[in-house]
Amino acid sequence: MTEEEIRTAYLEELSRVAPDIDPETVGDDDHIQDDLELDSMDVLNLVTALHERTGVDIPEKDYPQIATVALAVGYLKAKIK
Amino acid sequence: MGVFAMPSLGADMEAGILVEWLIKPGDAVSRGDIVAVVETQKGAIEIEVFEEGKVHELVAELGVELPVGAPLAVILAEGETPPVETEPAPEAPKPEPEVEREPAPASEVETVIAAPVTATRPAPSSIAPTSLNAASPAARVRAHELGVDLSGIHGTGPGGVIVLSDVEGPGAKAKPAPQKTGTPMEEMRKAIAAAMTRAKQTIPHFYLSETIDVQPATDFLSELNAERAPAERILLGALFVRAASRAAAKVKTMNGHFIDGAFKPAEVVNPGVAVALRGGGLVAPALMDALLLDLDQTMAGIRDLVTRARAGRLRSSEMTEGTITVSSLGETGAEAMTGVIFPPQVALVGIGAPHVRPWVVDGEVVPRSVITLTMSADHRVSDGRQAARFITEFETLIQAPETL
The missing domain is CATH 3.30.559.10 (Chloramphenicol acetyltransferase-like domain)
Known part of the structure; x- marks a missing residue:
């Protein structure tokens, strides 16, 4: 997956978990909990969706590394084989 | 089971809008089946039935706001006969209190809920309440909750004082159902306010x-x-x-x-x-x-x-x-x-x-x-x-x- 494909996948899954979020308005450094107000169940649903879509099983200790679009793109790019 | 009525879906609910039927006359239903979807202040809720039976008639119309207790459908248990619609049901062997309620066409229900509380009250008798509408604290709180004007209520307590039962009389339920006017979020906020106010009171x-x-x-x-x-x-x-x-x-x-x-x-x-x-x-x-x-x-x-x-x-x-x-x-x-x-x-x-x-x-x-x-x-x-x-x-x- 290219960085752009990862970004698209992340934003699509994010707006599926929280349908009121318009992907167009999500900034690269918006924090999914502090800025976008996802709760722990939303974060788990996002991680589950990213696992199904990219095959990357994100362990709990790495949750902070997918907390923004910019972080997630870098993290997933390195993990996707 | 007879008449299947609009259920109360929480302490805060007064009315709901029937938005979808999932049954039709002739269908068999059993306990836990989802039969309808009702739009409430807290979003759409799937309505379940709690007894077995066969759908005899759908009474309520889609899109109409109905108060809690309004008849939605007639669902009959095996061997049960439909309630008579034109005159009060005779003492038929029906075990449950709900079946004593007569199903009414939606238009009649609307008429009932539109009638102001005061219109159903008897005229004040010789023991008139004082000009201050003397009322017990419980009656005042309930009247406030129901949006009832105490001046239109005839008190039956000592000296014509309005007591709780006067406020909660048969007319009390007849107040107009609140109209849904706000956004879904405003309606949700109202529902939370109503339930939490009741809790704190x-x-x-x-x-x-x-x-x-x-x-x-x-x-x-x-x-x-x-x-x-x-x-x-x-x-x-x-x-x-x-x-x-x-x-x-x-x-x-x-x-x-x-x-x-x-x-x-x-x-x-x-x-x-x-x-x-x-x-x-x-x-x-x-x-x-x-x-x-x-x-x-x-x-x-x-x-x-x-x-x-x-x-x-x-x-x-x-x-x-x-x-x-x-x-x-x-x-x-x-x-x-x-x-x-x-x-x-x-x-x-x-x-x-x-x-x-x-x-x-x-x-x-x-x-x-x-x-x-x-x-x-x-x-x-x-x-x-x-x-x-x-x-x-x-x-x-x-x-x-x-x-x-």
Whole structure:
């Protein structure tokens, strides 16, 4: 997956978990909990969706590394084989 | 069962709009079947039936706002005959009180709900109330809740004082159903305000708090989740619901309903799980019969409730059969919360977000993840001793997470 494909996948899954979020308005450094107000169940649903879509099983200790679009793109790019 | 009426889907509900029928005349229904969808202030709710039978007639029309108790359909048990529509039903062998209500066409219902309360009242008799409309405090509160003008009510108490039963007379239910005018969020806010105002006006709340070490629980989950794919992971909130359910089963004065002036302990534990909705608002659907669920099933149940709460597809039983509420602030946020009991329940378990704090373990000060649990309880039903016992049970359970 290219960085752009990862970004698209992340934003699509994010707006599926929280349908009121318009992907167009999500900034690269918006924090999914502090800025976008996802709760722990939303974060788990996002991680589950990213696992199904990219095959990357994100362990709990790495949750902070997918907390923004910019972080997630870098993290997933390195993990996707 | 006879007439199937618009159910009350919570302390705050006065009316709902029928938006979808999932049955048609001639269909057989059994207990738990979803027969209709009703739009309420808290979103669309799937309405279940509680008895077996055959659909005889759909009475209510789609898109019409109907008050609680309005007839929706006629569903007959085997061998049952339809109620007579033109004259009062004779003393037919019908076991349930609901069947005594006559089904009325939707147009008649509208006429009834549109009639102002005062029009159904008899004219004031010779014992007129004073110009100040002397009324008992309970009558005043109820009149305020119902939006009834006391000056139009004939008091039957001593000296013409208006008492509670005067306000709650047969005409009281005839007030116009509130019109849905606001946005869904404004309607949700109104529904929460109505339920919480009623809770604060009628339930003498008291509160007990305890800070509890949850390091064993978070360690247990870290280890468990490290070996699991995301779809199988467990959140701390699921352990809290397990612990609260088992504590509620032991301390029965925390689990049940206060109805018609008396506490009715529940035989099952259906914890209402408070779910914050994105954009604001809150619902607390019940996780049915939670004692029968293991930890994985509890987590799956909560995940399902949260998903359906946000999609607006909860079931009527989940809205009405909660026996205690568990309100947890999640894994980030404020450290404590003193919650308002959801009537007719009698207790709410408020759990703040875990924080790492200096804590004494075996005589040493160490960093530990702790929560503050605040029990809100109903003084008509229990005292501090029982609430304290609940907290002790919860603490014991959450510190042995492998047993949950």
